[in-house]
Amino acid sequence: MIVEQNCGPIGRESIEGISPDLLKTMYRDMVRIRLFEEVVAGLVEERKVQTPCHLYIGQEAVAVGVCARLNRDDFVYSTHRSHGHYLAKGGDLNALMAEIFCRSNGCSFGYGGSMHICDPGRGLPGSSAIVGGTIPAAVGTAFAFDYEKNGGVAVAFFGDGAATEGVLYESLNFAMLKKLPAVFICENNFYSTHMHITKIQSNTGIAKRAESFGIPASTIDGNNIVEVYRAAGEAVERARGGGGPSFIECLTYRWRGHVGPNWDIEKGIREKKEVDWWIGNCAIERLRDLLDREGILKSGEKEKIRLVIEKEIDEALVFAQEGPFPDPAGMNGRVFR
Amino acid sequence: MRKLSYAEALNEALHQIMETRREVVLIGQGVKSPWYVGTTTVGLIQAFGERRVVDTPVSENAVTGIAVGAALKGLRPILEHPRMDFMYLALDQIANHAANWHFMFGGHLSVPLTIWGIVNRGGEQAAQHSQALHALFAHIPGLKVVAPSTPYDVKGLLLSSVEDDNPVLFVDDRWLYPQEGEVPEELYRVPLGRGEVRRAGSDVTVIASSFLVHAALDAADTASPDADVEVLDLRSLKPLDRDLILASVKKTGRAVVVDGGWKTCGMSAEIAALLAESGFSSLQAPVMRVALPDTPAPASAVLEKAYYPGMDEIVSAVREVIS
Numbered sequence: 001m002i003v004e005q006n007c008g009p010i011g012r013e014s015i016e017g018i019s020p021d022l023l024k025t026m027y028r029d030m031v032r033i034r035l036f037e038e039v040v041a042g043l044v045e046e047r048k049v050q051t052p053c054h055l056y057i058g059q060e061a062v063a064v065g066v067c068a069r070l071n072r073d074d075f076v077y078s079t080h081r082s083h084g085h086y087l088a089k090g091g092d093l094n095a096l097m098a099e100i101f102c103r104s105n106g107c108s109f110g111y112g113g114s115m116h117i118c119d120p121g122r123g124l125p126g127s128s129a130i131v132g133g134t135i136p137a138a139v140g141t142a143f144a145f146d147y148e149k150n151g152g153v154a155v156a157f158f159g160d161g162a163a164t165e166g167v168l169y170e171s172l173n174f175a176m177l178k179k180l181p182a183v184f185i186c187e188n189n190f191y192s193t194h195m196h197i198t199k200i201q202s203n204t205g206i207a208k209r210a211e212s213f214g215i216p217a218s219t220i221d222g223n224n225i226v227e228v229y230r231a232a233g234e235a236v237e238r239a240r241g242g243g244g245p246s247f248i249e250c251l252t253y254r255w256r257g258h259v260g261p262n263w264d265i266e267k268g269i270r271e272k273k274e275v276d277w278w279i280g281n282c283a284i285e286r287l288r289d290l291l292d293r294e295g296i297l298k299s300g301e302k303e304k305i306r307l308v309i310e311k312e313i314d315e316a317l318v319f320a321q322e323g324p325f326p327d328p329a330g331m332n333g334r335v336f337r
Numbered sequence: 338m339r340k341l342s343y344a345e346a347l348n349e350a351l352h353q354i355m356e357t358r359r360e361v362v363l364i365g366q367g368v369k370s371p372w373y374v375g376t377t378t379v380g381l382i383q384a385f386g387e388r389r390v391v392d393t394p395v396s397e398n399a400v401t402g403i404a405v406g407a408a409l410k411g412l413r414p415i416l417e418h419p420r421m422d423f424m425y426l427a428l429d430q431i432a433n434h435a436a437n438w439h440f441m442f443g444g445h446l447s448v449p450l451t452i453w454g455i456v457n458r459g460g461e462q463a464a465q466h467s468q469a470l471h472a473l474f475a476h477i478p479g480l481k482v483v484a485p486s487t488p489y490d491v492k493g494l495l496l497s498s499v500e501d502d503n504p505v506l507f508v509d510d511r512w513l514y515p516q517e518g519e520v521p522e523e524l525y526r527v528p529l530g531r532g533e534v535r536r537a538g539s540d541v542t543v544i545a546s547s548f549l550v551h552a553a554l555d556a557a558d559t560a561s562p563d564a565d566v567e568v569l570d571l572r573s574l575k576p577l578d579r580d581l582i583l584a585s586v587k588k589t590g591r592a593v594v595v596d597g598g599w600k601t602c603g604m605s606a607e608i609a610a611l612l613a614e615s616g617f618s619s620l621q622a623p624v625m626r627v628a629l630p631d632t633p634a635p636a637s638a639v640l641e642k643a644y645y646p647g648m649d650e651i652v653s654a655v656r657e658v659i660s
Binding site: 075077106107108109110111112116117118120125126128130133134135136137138139140141142143144145147148152154166167170171173174177178334335336337 | 362388391393394396398399400401402403404405406407408409410411412429430433434438439440441442443444445446447478479481502503
């Protein structure tokens with residue numbers, strides 16, 4: 001099933017007030033996530049990586065558009081599909097790659113794997129593999145920010161699958177009740193593992209449910225980075241200014257299957273024409289098209305961006321695969337601080 | 338030294354800890370309601386306001402996760418669950434998140450969270466308002482569990498729990514609230530992981546915790562002079578004071594393990610296993626256990642009387658191991 005939404009070219013009027021440099025940075029950040037994930041997909045296919053990798057390919061505009069609005073000290077909580085959030089928020093790419101190889105130079109020293117990555121110094125306290133599991137934690141961090149009155153904002157990224165978890169609604173209620181600086185980003189990619197949203201949600205209007213708590217909520221085109229950037233800006237500003245939480249449902253799509261590099265077409269989970277439609281609606285290509293039209297991306301620049309990122313990823317592969325394995329002797333002593 | 342009740346000591350500890358540590362907030366269902374917490378929180382809202390004493394919606398799982406997220410950003414919340422029964426709704430946040438966070442992220446962050454779980458048994462409250470779930474939580478890696486039995490310990494263990502950088506389950510039992518005992522006026526610490534000899538003896542060791550420590554002491558008096566009973570108060574269930582237990586049983590050669598939870602896979606099983614593994618050569622008789630039957634809590638007071646073990650059952654067990 002193809003989703004009816006406006007997925008046309010990004011209009012030039014929509015970028016008024018956004019600097020060309022920022023647009024270029026967001027383009028680069030999206031490409032960086034895409035290339036990173038493509039490499040990880042290959043590593044999984046080659047069985048060089050065992051840890052379950054839930055790839056972010058296709059959803060890059062959400063992480064990048066939201067994180068472009070955040071400060072280093074703001075907190076971002078993530079899910080099993082966390083590589084994109086981590087990179088967009090400024091997490092160290094080398095340490096992420098090493099964690100995916102489960103080495104001791106990984107961001108969680110080989111104890112977390114792909115699903116449990118963190119970089120606390122950059123506002124990444126961690127990601128959970130329990131659907132909806134980090135949503136209340138984001139509200140709790142928002143509570144701490146509010147308690148300290150330091151203007152911090154906590155963001156919870158989660159998928160449409162989490163919209164069938166009760167903890168989301170408990171969290172929305174509390175966040176609104178206490179007017180906490182929390183931003184809820186629901187990445188609706190239409191699939192909860194293998195189940196299409198229409199098969200598991202009696203009413204698919206996720207943002208409407210958030211709205212029923214009195215929370216400003218919207219449903220946006222999550223493959224339009226400019227729209228994401230603007231909606232996130234409003235939400236983050238509201239939170240920082242003491243105006244309480246916001247909820248943004250970003251319609252997007254993961255190109256690959258729930259986990260690993262497969263496309264979930266061969267298993268009969270979804271149709272090729274649906275996947276192809278979304279590939280045609282690629283968030284990166286849509287931004288590139290705009291940048292081309294506006295003359296922001298000079299000729300040769302796209303290739304240059306790509307080469308720089310590829311070099312960075314190549315170096316990360318070396319860093320990761322040369323990293324020592326964690327020492328089992330120390331394992332049981334690491335449970336408590 | 339002045340005497341306070343257990344409830345008064347807990348109340349004083351909460352006041353003093355919140356006065357001295359700005360990062361401590363009290364959050365939970367019914368924190369301002371005597372129906373939920375007795376008199377233990379009297380005066381806290383007046384002293385610290387509703388920003389630090391947060392009475393919450395009935396959302397056990399999210400509120401627990403909120404406390405976790407607050408702890409990850411520098412606060413040291415005391416999270417109150419007015420009945421341990423309700424903590425089943427928060428198992429995901431306690432077990433999957435709070436307990437795992439430090440290990441799962443390689444030690445980058447920890448969750449300095451005190452989870453105050455209240456046992457409120459008796460009173461014909463039946464199966465969903467009476468449960469003592471300390472053993473279930475002690476089973477989970479990454480959680481510490483304490484169960485103070487005296488006014489002195491409740492104050493000192495609360496401070497140690499709050500100051501610990503890890504999630505600590507702080508279990509109290511409302512049957513203890515009227516207990517009186519000496520309590521210093523200033524704040525002090527009772528270390529986690531250390532039990533205490535409550536009564537020295539030479540014939541048999543009774544190992545207990547929480548309100549059953551008092552039943553064990555009464556049992557020791559009753560069993561005397563036929564048996565000279567040593568009574569241990571575990572205070573911490575995890576980490577467990579193995580040395581104290583093994584040293585006592587080495588001296589007495591006999592052990593009765595007393596626990597307010599269920600028998601199967603409970604604390605009494607754990608301690609019996611410890612004695613079998615590490616204290617076998619000390620034992621002159623099989624280890625006896627006094628614990629709840631593998632049965633949910635009933636309502637009728639007549640059934641409750643048969644359900645909850647007390648002094649009589651401990652005396653019988655002591656007599657059996659010395660016979």
